[in-house]
Amino acid sequence: MRRWRRHLSAPDPARRHPHRGVRPLPAAAVSVLATALAVALTGACSPATPALRTEGAPPPAPRTPQWTASWGAAMQQATDDTDNADSADGTDNWSREGFRDETLRQVIRLSVGGPSLRLRFSNAYGTRPLHLAGATVARSDGAAKARPDTLRTLTFDHARSVTVPTGRSTVTDPVALPTANLEKLTVTLRFTTPTGPATMHRFTTATTYRAPGDRSHSLATDAFDQRASHAWYYLTAAEVGGTTAGSPSSLMVFGDSLMDGVGTSPGTDDRFSDKLVERLIATGRPKGLTNAGLAGDQLLHDSPCFGEKGTDRFVRELQSRARLRTVFVHLGANDLSLLRDGDACGRDRAPATARRLIDGHRALIREAHARGIKAIGVTIPPLTGAVFPFITPAGDTVRRQLNDWIRTSHSYDGVLDADRALTDPQHPDRIRPGYVSQDGLHPSDAGYLAMASAVDLSTL
Structure with missing residues (x-):
């Protein structure tokens, strides 16, 4: 570009040396050159005509909205x-x-x-x-x-x-x-x-x-x-x-009641996903966000009360969310929950082991990566502080093993350590009092805010 400008601005030899024998062109030649120059300039400033396209080529496609x-x-x-x-x-x-x-x-x-x-x-x-x-x-x-x-x-x-x-x-x-x-x-x-x-x-x-x-x-x-x-x-x-060019990409949170927002105050938009998108907007990096949490959902088992298992519905959610680039995954807590006598919601459920849960998470990661989507693992907070029996000591051991794998295996593209963000330092088996709702199990409004504040935005 610079050489082209220097060429255009180079002085006319005839002006520098008017007596070097440069002869004026005949009037007819000047007329022909002027006409040719006018045609060239007009073509450079006008849209290309169909004649300039390869014969039979389709016309340019009209611009359509990019949905988020x-x-x-x-x-x-x-x-x-x-x-x-x-x-x-x-x-x-x-x-x-x-x-x-x-x-x-x-x-x-x-x-x-x-x-x-x-x-x-x-x-x-x-x-x-x-x-x-x-x-x-x-x-x-x-x-x-x-x-x-x-x-x-x-x-x-x-x-x-x-x-x-x-x-x-x-x-x-x-x-x-x-x-x-x-x-x-x-x-x-x-x-x-x-x-x-x-x-x-x-x-x-x-x-x-x-x-x-x-x-x-x-x-x-x-x-x-x-x-x-x-x-x-x-x-x-x-x-x-x-x-x-102007459409933002989108995120999705996927999982159970922790993603669904159980425990928040009605009408307040205080779920983890709500607080995360508010934080993104406040820092000047807005993104679309959809919530695919389903209270009661399990990673490995269908439920007649709470819907299909996570490994089955995950692909549909990935495919249906426009411009999806990153997904948060929190699943496994309900697979570890106690089955009470006569509980129709959890019938035909085999005991969950750390290996089976990890294999389920690996399957979700593969599905996300196959579509070019980042997957962020979310650790499971304490489950033993619920006001109703929810998990056995053996189940809590499996929870800790799954959390360790999420943190250290590097299988996920990033980790949101909800366990560390919410756990009471004085009672490691419970969520800290200010962060837990009345049921003793799900985060409160403040707890969901703490989770959103713990997200490393650079991983999105």
Whole structure:
């Protein structure tokens, strides 16, 4: 580039030596050169014409949005609260009965915003095709309220309704609704025919609302009745659009109730994943983040109450999260839990050994690496301080062995040592008092903040 500029700026020999016999060109030649120069300059400043492309080559592809996963939830089969009485949160669980002529409004909080939005819905565990007669999205104005002038009708391949076959999912068309980091949205679904048992996510800190009839375009909370649920139904992901260069990558947390956020205060967005994304935004490195935690989930065994084992559902979660680059993995605690007499949730479960758990983790790491995704292992905090019997001394020995492997084997690309971040130095078999919730097992809001603060952001 510098040599080219020097060439262009070199002085004209005729100006330096006007008497060296340089003859002026004839007028006709000057005219021809001027025309040629004009054509050359015009071509250099204009877009290439089709004639300059190889004959038969396709035209350049139009620019399309690059989607980033900004919110997500793991789905599971319908379940009764009576299946797991210890974990019932005192609100209605509507999954067994499903929905009929009514409207469902759910509230979610994005991790990162963008100029456009699309949503994903799942009928993975339905017993019949799911008919969505209509759907809307809007900025949340608190509780079930939607902010005026932001409500948008969602479409599916340009239609306002869609039928999702059993075992399948669907995605909306992009909708022009600019969103900001950490913004809350209301997502409203209209049902006109019975859904049967609902695909759902059981334990959340958010509140979901329902109302009879069509309230999909209502803005006020009083349009919905007082029945509430702390669960999400059918809604599995929210993605924000942007340009390829400007779209952030995304993270995912995967595992059991520690990732799901059991123990946090309702409506506070104080889960580990919430605190981590807030920290990323505060340090000027925002990333999308989805939560694929599932309370009660086991690494090695399916459960009729808590869903498929981690080794089975992991691949689906990896494949369904847009621009996923890093995943946190915390699993194995429920494989070590006590089986009580008559416990239908853990039937047919073989005893977990350190070797079997390590082999399960190795399988997850292989799946992540095969897709170019970093895997960060999360150690298991103490389990013996629960207010109800949860683990035997032998089980706690296996927990410590698994933690040692996560820390020292270098199989994971990084380690979040939740055990060390949460353990009480005075009582190594318990979580420290300020970091534990009322059940003595799960972290409190402060405990989840301590976990997020212990993440080495350079590993992401």
